[in-house]
Amino acid sequence: xxxxxxxxxxxxxxxxxxxxxxxxxxxxxxxxxxxxxxxxxxxxxxxxxxxxxxxxxxxxxxxxxxxxxxxxxxxxxxxxxxxxxxxxxxxxxxxxxxxxxxxxxxxxxxxxxxxxxxxxxxxxxxxxxxxxxxxxxxxxxxxxxxxxxxxxxxxxxxxxxxxxxxxxxxxxxxxxxxxxxxxxxxxxxxxxxxxxxxxxxxxxxxxxxxxxxxxxxxxxxxxxxxxxxxxxxxxxxxxxxxxxxxxxxxxxxxxxxxxxxxxxxxxxxxxxxxxxxxxxxxxxxxxxxxxxxxxx
Numbered sequence: 388x389x390x391x392x393x394x395x396x397x398x399x400x401x402x403x404x405x406x407x408x409x410x411x412x413x414x415x416x417x418x419x420x421x422x423x424x425x426x427x428x429x430x431x432x433x434x435x436x437x438x439x440x441x442x443x444x445x446x447x448x449x450x451x452x453x454x455x456x457x458x459x460x461x462x463x464x465x466x467x468x469x470x471x472x473x474x475x476x477x478x479x480x481x482x483x484x485x486x487x488x489x490x491x492x493x494x495x496x497x498x499x500x501x502x503x504x505x506x507x508x509x510x511x512x513x514x515x516x517x518x519x520x521x522x523x524x525x526x527x528x529x530x531x532x533x534x535x536x537x538x539x540x541x542x543x544x545x546x547x548x549x550x551x552x553x554x555x556x557x558x559x560x561x562x563x564x565x566x567x568x569x570x571x572x573x574x575x576x577x578x579x580x581x582x583x584x585x586x587x588x589x590x591x592x593x594x595x596x597x598x599x600x601x602x603x604x605x606x607x608x609x610x611x612x613x614x615x616x617x618x619x620x621x622x623x624x625x626x627x628x629x630x631x632x633x634x635x636x637x638x639x640x641x642x643x644x645x646x647x648x649x650x651x652x653x654x655x656x657x658x659x660x661x662x663x664x665x666x667x668x669x670x671x672x673x674x675x676x677x678x679x680x681x682x683x
Contacts, residue, residue: 391547392627392628392630392634392682392683393536393540393542393633393682394539394542394543394545394546394682395417395539395682395683396417396418396538396539396681397414397415397416397535397536397539397542398413398416398534398535399530399532399535399538400414400530400531400534401526401527401529401530401533401534402530403526403527405516405522405524406519407460407516408458409458410456410458410520410523411456411457411458412439412454412455412456412524413454413455413531414454414455414531414535415452416447416452416539417451418680418681419449420449421449422447422448422449423450423451423452424439424440424443424444424452424454425453426440427454427455427456428454428457429456429457432456432458432520434517435517435521438521438525438528439454439456439528442525442528442532443528443532446535446536447535447536447683448633449633449635449636450683454528468508469509470507470509471506474506474507475501475502475504475507478504479496479501482496482501483496539683542681543682543683546681547628550624550628550675550678550679551625553674553675553678554621554624554628556671557672560668560671561617561621563664564614564652564656564664564665565614567658567660571657571661609655610651610656610661613648613651613655614648614652616644616648617645617649617652620644623641624638624642624645627641633683634683635682635683639679642675642679645672646672646676649669649672650665650669652665653669
């Protein structure tokens with residue numbers, strides 16, 4: 388089974404007939420911290436809303452999911468025409484009385500005129516087969532969800548490729564920082580010795596005090612722990628990229644931790660070369676953070 392991360396953005400559409408109606412289902416999904424499903428459908432079929440939400444929950448773990456259900460009548464098998472005879476007679480008598488008052492002949496009252504009055508002729512639909520309609524709606528929903536999930540999976544492929552390349556860039560910066568770090572203390576000692584000699588030309592340098600100062604600087608600027616943790620975060624992030632499970636939140640957490648370590652390295656290193664590498668690494672991390680927001 389191919390293991391792929393999925394995006395939270397997608398679209399799908401499905402259609403199915405049941406109970407003499409045609410259900411058309413459109414589903415759109417966008418980024419959201421949790422799963423939120425909003426169903427819009429005619430009130431007559433509101434009892435079937437939970438069925439739609441359950442189907443979505445089985446296929447989607449995270450994201451804002453909007454479901455639009457439209458219903459069209461397929462035929463008139465369940466339709467009947469009902470005539471309210473008492474109401475029609477009441478309208479007729481009222482028109483007849485009005486004609487007498489106005490001196491109009493009774494013959495002017497037309498049957499079509501009576502039929503046009505409200506509620507005289509009513510088109511009624513028989514009781515729908517809810518079980519059959521529920522099956523049709525579920526089928527249409529599952530068709531739309533299949534398209535939606537496929538689109539989210541395809542977008543996930545693109546996200547994975549982009550994120551993997553960016554993590555590799557960060558690993559390149561990590562190697563440069565790791566190679567540079569040992570030289571920082573050596574260069575600090577050399578600069579400190581040169582500065583002392585410049586200021587105190589005729590005074591012999593106290594090697595023990597110099598060693599203590601260098602040791603203090605080395606301890607304060609040591610970034611070994613941060614580099615080790617950062618390397619571990621890279622490995623976890625790569626492993627997450629090959630997961631078929633919803634890992635968007637985990638990846639978001641890892642990006643936060645990577646950013647924390649990079650900031651600490653920048654604050655402790657006290658070196659221009661490392662500081663410049665930290666700046667480009669933070670820029671890359673921000674791009675990764677934006678992309679991770681799209682992952683389920």
